[in-house]
Amino acid sequence: xxxxxxxxxxxxxxxxxxxxxxxxxVNNHFSDKYLTTIGVKVDxxxxxxxxxxxxxxxxxxxxxxxxxxxxxxxxxxxxxGYILVADGTRAKxxxxxxxxxxxxxxxxxxxxxxxxxxKSDLQHSWDVSDQRxxxxxxxxxxxxxxxxxxxxKVDEAISTLGEMIADRESQ
Amino acid sequence: xxxxxxxxxxxxGAEKQALDSITERVQKPETRSADVADILPEAIRRSHxxxxxxxxxxxxxxxxxxxxxxxxxxxxxxxxxxxxMGPAIRKSIIHALRGFAQQINETVEQSFxxxxxxxxxxxxxxxxxxxxxxxxxxxxxxxxxxxxxxxENGLLVGHVHHDASRIKDSDAVSAMFTAIQDFVKESFxxxxxxxLETADMGxxxxxxxxxxxxxxxxxxxxxxxxxxxxxxxxxLERIHFRYGEKIRLYSGDTASVKGVEDELLECLKxxxxxxxxxxxxxxxxxxxxxxxxxxxxLYFGVNSWLGVQQHRALSAVIDATPGLYIVDIKRxxxxxxxxxxxxxxxxxxxxxxxxAGIESTQVTASLRPYQSLxxxxxxxxxxxxxxxxxxxxxxxxxxxxIISGMATQxxxxxxxxKLAAGSFGMPVIxxxxxxxxxxxxxxxxSEINNVNFFFExxxxxxSEDEVKLREHAxxxxxxxxxxxxxxxxxxxxxxxxxxxxxxxEFNTNLANLRSEAAIRILxxxxxxxxxxxxxxxxxxxxxxxxxxxxxxxxxxxxxxxPEYPTFTVPE
Numbered sequence: 001x002x003x004x005x006x007x008x009x010x011x012x013x014x015x016x017x018x019x020x021x022x023x024x025x026v027n028n029h030f031s032d033k034y035l036t037t038i039g040v041k042v043d044x045x046x047x048x049x050x051x052x053x054x055x056x057x058x059x060x061x062x063x064x065x066x067x068x069x070x071x072x073x074x075x076x077x078x079x080x081g082y083i084l085v086a087d088g089t090r091a092k093x094x095x096x097x098x099x100x101x102x103x104x105x106x107x108x109x110x111x112x113x114x115x116x117x118x119k120s121d122l123q124h125s126w127d128v129s130d131q132r133x134x135x136x137x138x139x140x141x142x143x144x145x146x147x148x149x150x151x152x153k154v155d156e157a158i159s160t161l162g163e164m165i166a167d168r169e170s171q
Numbered sequence: 172x173x174x175x176x177x178x179x180x181x182x183x184g185a186e187k188q189a190l191d192s193i194t195e196r197v198q199k200p201e202t203r204s205a206d207v208a209d210i211l212p213e214a215i216r217r218s219h220x221x222x223x224x225x226x227x228x229x230x231x232x233x234x235x236x237x238x239x240x241x242x243x244x245x246x247x248x249x250x251x252x253x254x255x256m257g258p259a260i261r262k263s264i265i266h267a268l269r270g271f272a273q274q275i276n277e278t279v280e281q282s283f284x285x286x287x288x289x290x291x292x293x294x295x296x297x298x299x300x301x302x303x304x305x306x307x308x309x310x311x312x313x314x315x316x317x318x319x320x321x322x323e324n325g326l327l328v329g330h331v332h333h334d335a336s337r338i339k340d341s342d343a344v345s346a347m348f349t350a351i352q353d354f355v356k357e358s359f360x361x362x363x364x365x366x367l368e369t370a371d372m373g374x375x376x377x378x379x380x381x382x383x384x385x386x387x388x389x390x391x392x393x394x395x396x397x398x399x400x401x402x403x404x405x406x407l408e409r410i411h412f413r414y415g416e417k418i419r420l421y422s423g424d425t426a427s428v429k430g431v432e433d434e435l436l437e438c439l440k441x442x443x444x445x446x447x448x449x450x451x452x453x454x455x456x457x458x459x460x461x462x463x464x465x466x467x468x469l470y471f472g473v474n475s476w477l478g479v480q481q482h483r484a485l486s487a488v489i490d491a492t493p494g495l496y497i498v499d500i501k502r503x504x505x506x507x508x509x510x511x512x513x514x515x516x517x518x519x520x521x522x523x524x525x526x527a528g529i530e531s532t533q534v535t536a537s538l539r540p541y542q543s544l545x546x547x548x549x550x551x552x553x554x555x556x557x558x559x560x561x562x563x564x565x566x567x568x569x570x571x572x573i574i575s576g577m578a579t580q581x582x583x584x585x586x587x588x589k590l591a592a593g594s595f596g597m598p599v600i601x602x603x604x605x606x607x608x609x610x611x612x613x614x615x616x617s618e619i620n621n622v623n624f625f626f627e628x629x630x631x632x633x634s635e636d637e638v639k640l641r642e643h644a645x646x647x648x649x650x651x652x653x654x655x656x657x658x659x660x661x662x663x664x665x666x667x668x669x670x671x672x673x674x675x676e677f678n679t680n681l682a683n684l685r686s687e688a689a690i691r692i693l694x695x696x697x698x699x700x701x702x703x704x705x706x707x708x709x710x711x712x713x714x715x716x717x718x719x720x721x722x723x724x725x726x727x728x729x730x731x732x733p734e735y736p737t738f739t740v741p742e
Contacts, residue, residue, distance in 0.1 A: 004424055004425070005423035027343075042343045044340050056423075058343065060346065071354055075350060
């Protein structure tokens with residue numbers, strides 16, 4: 001059995017559902033108060049990639065912001081990938097997520113990522129048009145419309161990121 | 172080629188070729204540098220052997236060269252020097268610590284506290300310098316966990332811990348520590364050069380030792396000595412020496428750093444718990460001696476206490492035993508010797524020992540016989556003297572005895588005889604003793620008392636009543652003899668009865684006739700006439716009708732109590 005460890009970060013604007021997204025499937029070790037004090041909270045999640053390979057994701061849940069400061073940027077150091085989260089009921093959070101992606105790439109280069117358009121359970125107040133969603137799907141590699149509340153597509157998105165990281169590491 | 176050239180060629184051809192070759196080598200920098208490179212090491216060595224001129228010549232340019240290089244690539248030099256600098260710095264620190272310990276030594280040497288003197292003794296016993304011992308005593312600690320964390324990405328490279336330690340997900344702890352470290356560095360260190368090196372949490376201290384590619388974080392229980400940090404640095408240096416490059420490139424594949432945890436285990440060996448062991452070893456012999464002494468004292472104490480209790484019990488039993496007068500009790504260990512007087516009727520020494528809970532073999536007695544006047548012994552003696560049956564009770568009264576109960580007439584007579592002979596020397600009241608013979612006689616008398624005998628006519632008994640009267644007379648005679656043997660007497664009254672037919676006078680005569688007829692039969696049967704009295708029962712009212720049931724006589728017997736002479740005690 002091969003055990004791989006990878007650091008990933010979960011990024012996005014305020015209240016887009018980052019913490020809710022990871023809380024559904026991770027092992028909680030620390031209080032959420034760390035998010036408001038030092039701006040990050042670490043959880044872990046193990047994924048069985050193949051019969052013989054297990055990947056342990058060390059997930060840094062970074063406090064919501066539309067622009068990284070030096071502290072948040074420092075948290076991204078050494079990450080193998082990241083999860084971008086935007087709120088489907090607030091279109092401006094999509095732009096914020098893309099902005100954060102640019103900042104991260106500018107500092108640490110290109111890394112595997114998945115883009116989660118969250119809150120699919122709130123269709124009545126959905127704010128991202130189909131056209132915008134198509135544009136996103138074409139410009140970004142992996143876009144998932146998820147619901148942290150129901151768990152829809154969350155596992156799939158995280159597993160996809162895990163596989164991308166493993167592929168990259170094996171190259 | 173002209174003639175001159177040709178001549179030169181003929182005369183100096185070989186030399187010219189050599190000269191050209193030399194010229195070419197001198198003029199070409201490549202060949203010249205290759206030549207110098209060949210001879211430079213040897214040249215430097217020879218020059219250095221000849222004197223310090225070469226060193227003096229090189230000092231300035233080499234110094235400038237190093238300075239410039241360090242300015243341009245400081246990290247490379249720092250990384251290269253890390254394994255060298257650690258031991259050098261540590262050596263310096265040890266030197267300083269030794270001086271510090273010596274200073275403590277001198278300070279405590281001048282103090283005469285109990286603890287100071289005790290530590291000095293312990294240090295002397297253990298054969299260590301006093302200063303070291305003081306440090307050892309004051310610094311107790313243990314490393315509970317050690318994390319080796321990649322500086323690049325915060326991933327956990329290795330983690331070791333004691334079994335008893337409570338462990339959260341070590342990967343999460345490692346990442347969170349890195350996050351906090353980054354937070355502190357970014358928030359409070361403007362030039363980002365600051366490092367989080369120590370954190371205190373209750374009983375635990377957290378120490379972080381930083382290396383070029385990894386940091387070693389140790390969770391320490393208690394108060395670690397400052398020297399521990401240099402020990403941990405040495406371990407981190409060794410890890411960098413062996414795994415430095417692998418750690419630098421570590422991206423989460425645990426197989427790539429296999430073996431690093433074996434190195435980390437060295438951290439867990441740092442602990443200081445020896446003083447307690449030493450303390451217990453020192454006191455073991457003393458403890459055993461004290462226990463033996465305590466056991467011996469307890470044994471003798473209990474034995475002594477038991478002896479005293481036994482002595483008291485024996486004295487109490489002796490005091491409560493009538494007829495025994497002990498003047499001296501001697502105790503020798505568990506053996507007792509008694510001296511005094513004993514009435515032969517008193518309890519035996521074996522009985523006394525048993526009552527006191529002592530083996531009879533433990534008690535020997537040297538006793539002279541005497542006659543006790545203890546009431547109980549007097550009673551016992553009287554009972555023995557009189558051979559008193561168990562139905563008789565003897566109790567003391569004033570200065571004499573009262574005998575009560577039941578006994579045979581023979582026994583009573585015997586006692587009376589002895590009383591008359593003055594055998595007791597004290598008043599004895601015997602009146603309360605009932606004679607079992609008299610009781611039986613009374614019962615026999617009652618059985619045949621008041622029997623009626625009926626008459627056929629005026630003075631002739633029915634023939635069957637006459638036969639019955641003769642038999643009755645025989646029984647009476649037997650009872651009279653028994654009474655005589657008991658010094659008692661039976662009075663016989665024969666009463667004549669008539670009915671109310673006829674006058675009183677007539678009837679009185681008739682009644683007398685009837686009683687006389689019966690008395691004759693009794694006297695003829697051998698009963699002394701003097702014992703017999705006569706009476707009549709005659710109706711006194713008006714004449715009545717004849718009644719055959721009243722034509723009778725009744726024989727009434729009365730047993731008189733025996734009469735004894737009274738005895739007085741001779742003065």
